[in-house]
Amino acid sequence: DAAAFTAVGAAYKLPKESEAEQAARGEAITAALLQAARVPAAVVAEADEIVSLATELLPIGNPNVVTDIGAAADCARSAAASSQLNIAINVASLDAGAGAEFAPVLKQIEEVIARADALHDDVVAAITR
Known part of the structure; x- marks a missing residue:
């Protein structure tokens, strides 16, 4: 994530005097x-896996x-929610077509x-019985 964010900063610092420089910078x-958006998207996949495993473990653990x-x-929920913010800020500066690849990830986050x-509620119910 840090390396990806550093690359964003470096790209914004590229020269933009000529049309060619502006195109290359863009x-x-x-x-x-x-x-920079793909990094948190990968975190979402891991968060999804953790929630799946936790859901499987709850009744048998x-x-x-x-x-x-x-x-x-x-x-895992926190990681997914944080990733949603990071994806959103990076995609907000892109045109709709470029950011479209993240639509499935944003749905997955929800x-x-x-x-x-739901699992949190199930755990609370399990410990208050």
């Missing part, structure tokens, strides 16, 4: 912003660690958050 900015399962899902929230 292409560099677009490429850097796309890469040791009752003494049920809160650890919930905490893992909550951390699903991960909803599943993590």
Whole structure:
């Protein structure tokens, strides 16, 4: 993420005096912003996997660690929600066509958050019985 963000800053610092420089700078900015959005998109895939695993573990896991399962899902939810913000800020500077590749990831984030929230509620219910 840090390297991708550094590339965005470097692209914005490219010269822009001539039309050729402006075109090259624009292409560099677009490429850097796309890469900067791809990094948190990869985090979303990992968060999705963690929530899936936590959901599988809850009914079969040791009752003494049920809160650890919930905490893992909550951390994954946070990672997905944070990734949503990072993707949004990078895509906001792109034209609609360039940012379109992230539409499925943004939908996936909503699903991960909803599943993590449901699992959180299930964990609370399990420990308050």
